[in-house]
Amino acid sequence: MGSFKIISIFVLVVLLAPSFHPRCGASASAEEAAALLKWKASFLSQNNSYLTSWNLQSGDAKNSSILPCTWAGISCIDGSVNRLNLSDWSIKGSLYDFPFSSLPNLEDLDLSFNQIFGRIPKQIGNMSKLVSLDFGANELSGKIPPEICNLRNMNHLGFPSNQLSGPIPPVIGNLSSLQFLYLYQNNLIGAIPKSLGNLTKLIELDLTGNQFSGPLPELLCQSGILQNITVGENMLTGPIPKSLQNCSSLVRARFNGNHFQGNLSEMFGIYPVLDFIDLSNNKFYGKLSSNWGKCKMLKALIVAKNNIMGGIPPEIGNLTQLHKLDLSLNYLSGEIPRGVGKLASMIKLDLHGNQLTGGIPQELGMLMEFLDLSTNSLNGTLPELLGDLKHLFHMNLSNNVLSQKIPLQIGKLTQLSELDLSQNLFTGEIPSEFQNLQSLGTLDLSQNNLSGLIPKVLAELPGLLHINLSFNNLDGPIPSGRAFVNLTLEEVKGNKGLCGTITGLRACESSQLIKKHVKDKRKEFVLITALPLLGSFILLGAFFGVLKLHDRRKQNSREEDTEVNKGGLFAICAYDGKALYKEIVSSTEEFSETFCIGKGGCGSVYKAQLPAGEVVAVKRLHNAPNVAKDKSFLNEIRALTEIKHRNIVKLFGFCSNAQHSILVYEYLERGSLAKILSIEEEAKELDWQERLNIIKGVAHALSYMHHDCSPPIIHRDISSNNILLDPECEAHVSDFGTAKFLRRDSSNWSSLAGTYGYVAPEFAYTMKVNEKCDVYSFGVLTMEVIKGKHPGDLIANLMSSKLEEIELKVLLDKRLLFPNRQIEESLLSILKLARECLHVDPQCRPTMLIISRYLASY
Numbered sequence: 001m002g003s004f005k006i007i008s009i010f011v012l013v014v015l016l017a018p019s020f021h022p023r024c025g026a027s028a029s030a031e032e033a034a035a036l037l038k039w040k041a042s043f044l045s046q047n048n049s050y051l052t053s054w055n056l057q058s059g060d061a062k063n064s065s066i067l068p069c070t071w072a073g074i075s076c077i078d079g080s081v082n083r084l085n086l087s088d089w090s091i092k093g094s095l096y097d098f099p100f101s102s103l104p105n106l107e108d109l110d111l112s113f114n115q116i117f118g119r120i121p122k123q124i125g126n127m128s129k130l131v132s133l134d135f136g137a138n139e140l141s142g143k144i145p146p147e148i149c150n151l152r153n154m155n156h157l158g159f160p161s162n163q164l165s166g167p168i169p170p171v172i173g174n175l176s177s178l179q180f181l182y183l184y185q186n187n188l189i190g191a192i193p194k195s196l197g198n199l200t201k202l203i204e205l206d207l208t209g210n211q212f213s214g215p216l217p218e219l220l221c222q223s224g225i226l227q228n229i230t231v232g233e234n235m236l237t238g239p240i241p242k243s244l245q246n247c248s249s250l251v252r253a254r255f256n257g258n259h260f261q262g263n264l265s266e267m268f269g270i271y272p273v274l275d276f277i278d279l280s281n282n283k284f285y286g287k288l289s290s291n292w293g294k295c296k297m298l299k300a301l302i303v304a305k306n307n308i309m310g311g312i313p314p315e316i317g318n319l320t321q322l323h324k325l326d327l328s329l330n331y332l333s334g335e336i337p338r339g340v341g342k343l344a345s346m347i348k349l350d351l352h353g354n355q356l357t358g359g360i361p362q363e364l365g366m367l368m369e370f371l372d373l374s375t376n377s378l379n380g381t382l383p384e385l386l387g388d389l390k391h392l393f394h395m396n397l398s399n400n401v402l403s404q405k406i407p408l409q410i411g412k413l414t415q416l417s418e419l420d421l422s423q424n425l426f427t428g429e430i431p432s433e434f435q436n437l438q439s440l441g442t443l444d445l446s447q448n449n450l451s452g453l454i455p456k457v458l459a460e461l462p463g464l465l466h467i468n469l470s471f472n473n474l475d476g477p478i479p480s481g482r483a484f485v486n487l488t489l490e491e492v493k494g495n496k497g498l499c500g501t502i503t504g505l506r507a508c509e510s511s512q513l514i515k516k517h518v519k520d521k522r523k524e525f526v527l528i529t530a531l532p533l534l535g536s537f538i539l540l541g542a543f544f545g546v547l548k549l550h551d552r553r554k555q556n557s558r559e560e561d562t563e564v565n566k567g568g569l570f571a572i573c574a575y576d577g578k579a580l581y582k583e584i585v586s587s588t589e590e591f592s593e594t595f596c597i598g599k600g601g602c603g604s605v606y607k608a609q610l611p612a613g614e615v616v617a618v619k620r621l622h623n624a625p626n627v628a629k630d631k632s633f634l635n636e637i638r639a640l641t642e643i644k645h646r647n648i649v650k651l652f653g654f655c656s657n658a659q660h661s662i663l664v665y666e667y668l669e670r671g672s673l674a675k676i677l678s679i680e681e682e683a684k685e686l687d688w689q690e691r692l693n694i695i696k697g698v699a700h701a702l703s704y705m706h707h708d709c710s711p712p713i714i715h716r717d718i719s720s721n722n723i724l725l726d727p728e729c730e731a732h733v734s735d736f737g738t739a740k741f742l743r744r745d746s747s748n749w750s751s752l753a754g755t756y757g758y759v760a761p762e763f764a765y766t767m768k769v770n771e772k773c774d775v776y777s778f779g780v781l782t783m784e785v786i787k788g789k790h791p792g793d794l795i796a797n798l799m800s801s802k803l804e805e806i807e808l809k810v811l812l813d814k815r816l817l818f819p820n821r822q823i824e825e826s827l828l829s830i831l832k833l834a835r836e837c838l839h840v841d842p843q844c845r846p847t848m849l850i851i852s853r854y855l856a857s858y
């Protein structure tokens, strides 16, 4: 290896010798090429495909001024290397042979996202013209060399996500041009001493996730231009320095997870452009200042886990943009100000673990998704208006002194997946409206004074996994049903009147069982006959639920089998599905063109208005999958019918017989995104905010299917044809999980995998489909929503250039007005995200979980 290296350098020098003639002006670049090849030769892996252009043949060997300027990752000015960007090139090696002294004109060096290990050599100080340096996401260790202070032109300095140790060299204060400093996620220690205060041009500082101690430098924002400061998860102490207290330029600030202390009310001023601040998990005390109400742009205020006392200032109700307010785990007292509760933009309100009193505000912001007021001293009743929070998915009001009945309106919270009302004083029966909470996964009603029977509908909730009804006054038999199969004594104990087969629980007497039976029968009757009157999809869902229940019961009890089973003609609908099937056939006049609302590769979609009034979308498949005996297929369909998510089109069921195979779906009037974007008038009405929401909705749906379902469900065919919109422009993803079997008979591989133009590139050679294929298609879709049409070749442009270099307007839908600044920034961030999704290497694409969490803040 060693001798090989020597020989290759020797050959190189001989080859380049003729062009060393000064007249050609080539000697500089020849030297640069040689030095870079020497470094390349030190890499542990020599078969890196990115580096194939790094050789002597790639230019005209006689005109070496174009070497190494034609090599990948390199840009030159006047024949000398000016930029070197090898970001994400899978380089495994060290910097010991890096030509620090041989690249005199280098301004831009980006080696991020590789596997570069070892120390940073002190020769780094020789690159005197360097303006931007990024070593992020490598495996560098050791100290930051003080020679760094020679880089006087440095504007952007990034050593994040390495294993660097030791303190920040104090001489960093000499980098007087520095605007961006990123040292997060290392093992750096010591005080941040004071010289950072000399960086008078600093705009963004990120030191998260190190072991820094001591106070922040006093003069951090002395010139009043610092925008983003992120020092979370360190061991910093002391108060917030004075210069930050009136730092009116501040946009984002994270101080969370340190040992900061001091009186909060005296420490923060008014920040006119502050967008986000996290002070959680520190030792701040004192009151919340009414000044927070003057930070007009604030979207998130997080002060959880401190020692804050006093009331919540009503002025916070002036923050019309506030999305997230988290004041949990403090010593706050007094009432929740009405204005704070009803903030229209609020999505997450967490006040748990305080000493709040009074009632729950009657009116709460309608966009609320997360509400935790648990462990306070709130009294009064549950407001009926709570039923209007149609986006709510998490509600915890436990451990308060709330009383009286649980209002029926709770049944309107159809997105709710976690509900905890335990440890209160609720009385009355458990409302049967719980049957509408089809997304409910966790229900805790323990330690109240609830009485009466347990409604049978609880046992049938499709997603319910955790239930606790202990310590109430419930009586009668424990209903049987899917959700109660694994019920333990712990979850029902402390109720004098309950009986059942659970070990430790008293067995039911026959009179109790009869009572139960009669009650069950009556419920089902009501459900089925009420359907024509109410005509709601929720009930239709429940209707299918009941059919499925019958189906299952039939399977369980052989005596009844003869009555129904006619050989699996009607796969999922089974039983009464036959009646429904007939209704569908007759209401579409046997799938007449008149009722056809769309055609696709695998079937036509019809709008069917059932006699009962419901409208459903029916997809009739061209090629019926041969499913009569395919148990895994049936299981999959069954699982899909049980999925309920606000961004996923509800699949009610599947029927198949000799003539037709149909899928029955929720009907969404506005139709597909593809259609809407193709019609100028409709596309114009879909403004930027709505488009962002569509992207968010699709991300939520995909994240749910990839990460909350076990096993994960891959869509395989995300495209604008499969995104349907409801009247509020909320996105609903259709055909989830069905693309796989609908297209499995196809001979054309691209249709097997999805829609042309959305298929991830690796499919061409791996033929394997995994979650990351959906992530790729999501990336294409995101660009399409923003561009207003399929991005086509723009994808390649986006991948090959810096986002800043592409004119944003090329990527935007020309039919809309150019966005305002705030939206423009969101769009840029989302386009960056889309670019990550389109990465050729599936491993490098982010997961939908990360994407949906990231998007949640827009």
Ligand SMILES: *[C@@H]1O[C@H](CO)[C@@H](O)[C@H](O)[C@H]1NC(C)=O
Pocket: 044, 045, 046, 047
């Ligand atoms: C490339 O190098 C890696 C080791 O770094 C090795 O595992 C792989 O097989 C090599 N590939 C080729 C095509 O030589």
Ligand SMILES: *[C@@H]1O[C@H](CO)[C@@H](O)[C@H](O)[C@H]1NC(C)=O
Pocket: 024, 063, 065, 066
């Ligand atoms: C070498 O190539 C560069 C760029 O292509 C060109 O500008 C220059 O004139 C060439 N020099 C010679 C000596 O051919």
Ligand SMILES: *[C@@H]1O[C@H](CO)[C@@H](O)[C@H](O)[C@H]1NC(C)=O
Pocket: 085, 086, 087, 108, 109, 110, 132, 134, 802
């Ligand atoms: C280097 O290239 C990568 C991707 O090719 C890009 O994300 C990054 O911004 C570039 N770095 C610089 C400093 O231009």
Ligand SMILES: *[C@@H]1O[C@H](CO)[C@@H](O)[C@H](O)[C@H]1NC(C)=O
Pocket: 101, 122, 123, 124, 125, 126, 147
């Ligand atoms: C490069 O840096 C080292 C260490 O800082 C120094 O000793 C050396 O003289 C420098 N070389 C050049 C060519 O500037």
Ligand SMILES: *[C@@H]1O[C@H](CO)[C@@H](O)[C@H](O)[C@H]1NC(C)=O
Pocket: 170, 171, 172, 173, 174, 195, 198
């Ligand atoms: C920081 O600035 C002060 C005064 O401007 C100066 O005295 C001090 O030497 C500087 N520190 C560093 C490390 O540059």
Ligand SMILES: *[C@@H]1O[C@H](CO)[C@@H](O)[C@H](O)[C@H]1NC(C)=O
Pocket: 149, 150, 171, 174
């Ligand atoms: C820092 O800069 C000052 C003047 O700008 C200079 O006198 C001093 O020597 C520099 N310190 C180092 C360590 O380079």
Ligand SMILES: *[C@@H]1O[C@H](CO)[C@@H](O)[C@H](O)[C@H]1NC(C)=O
Pocket: 221, 222, 223, 224, 243, 246, 247, 248
């Ligand atoms: C902060 O306030 C002090 C005095 O009140 C003032 O001197 C300083 O310029 C202010 N800084 C900013 C960034 O507004």
Ligand SMILES: *[C@@H]1O[C@H](CO)[C@@H](O)[C@H](O)[C@H]1NC(C)=O
Pocket: 203, 204, 227, 228, 251, 252, 825
């Ligand atoms: C500050 O942070 C926000 C949000 O992450 C970002 O959009 C903005 O570009 C940052 N500002 C600077 C100067 O980097």
Ligand SMILES: *[C@@H]1O[C@H](CO)[C@@H](O)[C@H](O)[C@H]1NC(C)=O
Pocket: 293, 314, 315, 316, 317, 318, 339
């Ligand atoms: C802010 O809120 C307070 C109390 O809720 C109110 O009196 C005041 O008028 C509001 N100020 C502005 C500017 O809206």
Ligand SMILES: *[C@@H]1O[C@H](CO)[C@@H](O)[C@H](O)[C@H]1NC(C)=O
Pocket: 357, 358, 359, 379, 380, 381
């Ligand atoms: C709730 O508690 C407050 C005292 O904190 C009391 O004044 C009020 O009457 C109570 N309300 C109800 C409905 O019990």
Ligand SMILES: *[C@@H]1O[C@H](CO)[C@@H](O)[C@H](O)[C@H]1NC(C)=O
Pocket: 465, 482, 483, 485, 486
């Ligand atoms: C009951 O528990 C078993 C074993 O933990 C589990 O496999 C099954 O899915 C559970 N059933 C329900 C309905 O939760």
